[in-house]
Amino acid sequence: MKKFENFSEWFDSIIFNADILDNRYPVKGFAVYKTWGFRIIKRILEILEQKLDETGHVPMLFPVVIPEDAFVKESEHIKGFSSEVFWVTHAGERTLDKKLLLRPTSETAMYPMFALWIRSHADLPLKVYQSVAVYRYETKATRPLLRMREFLWNEAHTAHRSWEEAEKQVWEAIEIYNYVFKRLSLSYLILRRPDFDKFAGAVYSIAFDAWNPDGRVNQIGTVHNLGENFAKAFNITYEDVDGTHKNVVQTCYGFGVSRVIAAIIAQHSDDHGLILPPDIAPIQVIIIPIVYKGTTAEVNAYAREVYEMIKNEGIRVHLDDSDDKTPGEKFYYWEMFGVPVRIEVGPRDQRERKITLVDRVNLRRRVVNFGDTVRFIKEMFNEVAKNLEERSQQTLKELIIDASDMNSLGEIIRNRKIARVCWCENIECAEKIRELSGGEIRGYRVDVEEKPEKPCIICERTARRVVYVAKAY
Ligand SMILES: [Zn+2]
Numbered sequence: 001m002k003k004f005e006n007f008s009e010w011f012d013s014i015i016f017n018a019d020i021l022d023n024r025y026p027v028k029g030f031a032v033y034k035t036w037g038f039r040i041i042k043r044i045l046e047i048l049e050q051k052l053d054e055t056g057h058v059p060m061l062f063p064v065v066i067p068e069d070a071f072v073k074e075s076e077h078i079k080g081f082s083s084e085v086f087w088v089t090h091a092g093e094r095t096l097d098k099k100l101l102l103r104p105t106s107e108t109a110m111y112p113m114f115a116l117w118i119r120s121h122a123d124l125p126l127k128v129y130q131s132v133a134v135y136r137y138e139t140k141a142t143r144p145l146l147r148m149r150e151f152l153w154n155e156a157h158t159a160h161r162s163w164e165e166a167e168k169q170v171w172e173a174i175e176i177y178n179y180v181f182k183r184l185s186l187s188y189l190i191l192r193r194p195d196f197d198k199f200a201g202a203v204y205s206i207a208f209d210a211w212n213p214d215g216r217v218n219q220i221g222t223v224h225n226l227g228e229n230f231a232k233a234f235n236i237t238y239e240d241v242d243g244t245h246k247n248v249v250q251t252c253y254g255f256g257v258s259r260v261i262a263a264i265i266a267q268h269s270d271d272h273g274l275i276l277p278p279d280i281a282p283i284q285v286i287i288i289p290i291v292y293k294g295t296t297a298e299v300n301a302y303a304r305e306v307y308e309m310i311k312n313e314g315i316r317v318h319l320d321d322s323d324d325k326t327p328g329e330k331f332y333y334w335e336m337f338g339v340p341v342r343i344e345v346g347p348r349d350q351r352e353r354k355i356t357l358v359d360r361v362n363l364r365r366r367v368v369n370f371g372d373t374v375r376f377i378k379e380m381f382n383e384v385a386k387n388l389e390e391r392s393q394q395t396l397k398e399l400i401i402d403a404s405d406m407n408s409l410g411e412i413i414r415n416r417k418i419a420r421v422c423w424c425e426n427i428e429c430a431e432k433i434r435e436l437s438g439g440e441i442r443g444y445r446v447d448v449e450e451k452p453e454k455p456c457i458i459c460e461r462t463a464r465r466v467v468y469v470a471k472a473y
Helices: 007-017 035-054 075-084 107-117 163-183 229-234 257-268 296-311 327-336 347-352 370-399 406-414 427-437
Strands: 065-067 087-091 094-102 126-135 150-160 188-192 204-210 218-227 237-239 245-247 249-255 285-289 317-319 341-345 354-359 365-369 400-402 418-423 440-445 465-470
Touching (some): 075 229, 107 126, 150 163, 163 188, 163 204, 163 218, 163 249, 257 370, 296 347, 327 341, 347 354, 365 370, 406 427, 427 440
Parallel strands (some): 285 317
Antiparallel strands (some): 065 094, 150 249, 188 204, 188 440, 218 249, 418 465
């Protein structure tokens, strides 16, 4: 398949032809989300935000600008982000008294406000989220959706009474993201990042790395336990039940919307175009009448009847009865947009009051009675989602290969795969792995305990972790 041989070209053509994103905006790293793409994004956010609401998070919207003095308060955080922030320094001809920056992430926008709002244990936990764009001046080559200077995400920030409560929150966040990613049929590894690669200001970071056809993993979500680091910097304290004043313990987590849609395209789509999980498809069913001279009126009328019936069931359906394209051209067109189920209605279907269903993943056909249409559509939705998930899981399995020595590690990375490696946890060995293979240690799994069965791949001392090594976006 082209996507495994020439990923970039294949990916660019899909995002352009399926109306996801137009990358020709005249500022590098900034792009226009077009209608089909933006509709998909709205559906993804709907699933995520509903889950956040259900678990006690509340929506808010913080400003895009952060004052310099707030940004510099947490010393690790500023070290991590200072090289990539966009500064706002002027208003017209005047120089601003206080420099502002565009949020690269919102800890330093939110936490000064948290310090005002949190007074006592009764104000905790506080769980806030927002879906916004963030700005980072990436110095590496930008890539549409995968590495942009403006990208969309949802970020959640929480404050708690204790480390234990924050730890529980980390796991709740992992479960929320798992739930949403599963609804999207995605496959990924949930990895605790090595300390040298954790979020700037965090005690530790856990990330979701989705596989990509070119072997470069795509970080689609992250969850961080911030401990008391920001609480100390921003003086976020509360009065506990016993009257003592304590720092809150915080977590934050980010869901990379732009990268999630990139993962959906990269994992599910094929040489015909996009393939969308039914939950997020802007159009779930496309009806195409197959008309011949002499039967046009009857077939179109029957197609309309089918359309009305499906629409009344709350399914997102569209009837393409335009006469400027042949049925074959319409098949091709809607395949590009990834509509999960196609219905063909021809003269024979009309005479026998049947319809023909075709699924987008395997292009399998099934002829059913008019009265059974909705039941079979729903069944096909489930099959499409299941097939996408199974296929994606299978590919992830095939991409992961055990590296027994440095030669095999180098070869695995060169072959655009993910290496499974035993590591002693020393940074010197991590640096050697990067130098010698070109891949980086992404971390160890937190959802499955893996005991190293071999010594460290570099120094041959006792290994402490089984880690995954790959190139990354
Ligand atoms: Zn070692």
